[in-house]
Amino acid sequence: MNNKAVILGNNYYIGLSTIRCLGSQGIHTVAMDYSDEERYGVRSKYCKEQVIVPHYKKEKEQFIGALINYAKKQEMKPVLIPCHDSYVEVIDEYLPDLKEYYLIPQTEQGLYTRIMNKDKLHQLAEKHGVRVPETVRVDEVDFEKKIEETIKFPCLVKPVDSPTFVSVFRKKLFKVNNMEELYASVEKAKEAGLEVIIQRIIPGFDDHMHTFDAYLNQESKVTHWVTCQKQRQYPINFGASVYTSQKYIPELYDIGATFLEAIGYKGFAEIEFKKDAETGNFYLIEINARITNFNQLLYKVGINFPYITYKELTGEPLEPKALTETTNRTFWYVYEDMLAIRNYLKTGQLTIKQIILSFLRPKIHAFWDRTDPKPALYYTKLMAFKAVRRVGKR
Template sequence: MAIPATRYPSSAAEARAAAEELGLPLLVKPSEPIGFRLAFQRQAFRCETLAELDDAYAKAEPFVPMLQEVVQGSDSALYTVGSYLDRSGEALGVFCGRKLRQTPPGVGTCRVGESLWLPDLVTSSLELLRACEYVGLSQVELKRDERDGSYKLMEINPRLWQWHTLSDACGVNLPLIAYRDLTGDPPSPCTSEGVRKRWAITLLAGERTVFPRPPYVEAVFSVRDPKPGLVHLARWGLKRLRALKRTTRSAG
């Protein structure tokens, strides 16, 4: 499986040399993502120039940064294979889909996603997991490089992912599959092949509201569990109100 070209410099000078070798734009990503995200409220720095790289490397240095080629293409080129592999390596559940939109765009998290079955991607992702002797739930994320059409590995998340409820809506309830396998009652294998559905965060403070064609899977609002949706709605309303006040104050 192809991966984006990646270097692990241990000084600012090595980072510059790596950037000259790889070419720009580049991503500076932390090896220790949690502290980095708390410090900078983002997952990576995108650098278009060597000056930006120097600055990003200096900021990221405490978090053991790596330099990575930017896989070219829009956010809708980000594909996900979510699965549950049992101890013998059999896939008891497989979902395949892609993001349609991220927030913020470029390096972000899913805002709108859809199920879409790509057999070759499913095969290569499961092969990769089996080669790692991986057992359990996971998400393999890949990006299609528009320069040559190849799929490059973004990451393997050894857990459920943000928009996994779309998998359930497509008939692949991964947490239930895991539970049943671990309690000695494994279900027969199932996949999301042939099911086309969407998932979205409809309301997000500071961003345009999105309404994919219904019925779609809403990220937060649920009749069965209304509290998170109500809290989300209240926060969204408050932020809108504050923004409105700011605009009327600056206009006055």
């Protein structure tokens, strides 16, 4: 296999997992980043090459130029795999240029960006008959009346552009309890130059969050898929997976595969759903158009999405496969799960007994792998250094 795999974003465990998924299959992995700071993914024994390029946002054109220049020097087109939303956005922006030099599953420029845009995604979902949380836009007529009668408090002020919002506010959304807080949050977003929408909160604890993870081939047909259930997330209630279990939920395939195929999606996608605790209906919350946080879990239960991507794009597609049983194997990001547990206990959403019982599940770690220990050891050293520095500032 002479095609290299270029992985963007290796200062996060998604990039580390992607390197492991590909490197363990004998593929030459290239960790490409804008900085070497906290870049623990490159410590993996499966990382064969390290490249530093300009920043994807601050020096966008130079970044694209560096990507292209690297590919021009290779014998065969590399496979390009982004592991962060911001990389997905810039790849989509320059998709025609990059596809001349890289193997990328998506062929329709703008589709990645549309499904990452919360407002456009919800319009697309409604068009195809997929349930989404009731939404009100800030400039709608009878705005306050719709909030009070349809959305109700508490409710969510969500960004249209999630990656930028997270980079500015270090959170995925604002939860507000009254009209005063709502207007204050809208104004805060406006000052940052960000557009927001207002949504109803679908009732149910964090374990009502589920995912449909799938790969769609160049004919936009789902060939591989698996479903999961979140147990805990951080920040709690509206955050990322920190304790997530594999669970077979065929209904999610019926909804998710039909929708992704209908919109002509290609490549890996993860749809996040929330199950309404009162009605049992599943609501589409968002789509991740890059490898998921708990990719290491999916890999360990037998669905290696980075490798599936690589093999199809290099002309040797793997046989279709779905995990149609429940293994209960669980992804665990220890550090953030400890922070989440503290807040679940503080708010009375979980008891100590419930937490202890949850730990009986067989676990897959975000960083630790006994056959590839260096990234976890390096990450532990980073966290210890940060802890010492925080104590020293007090």
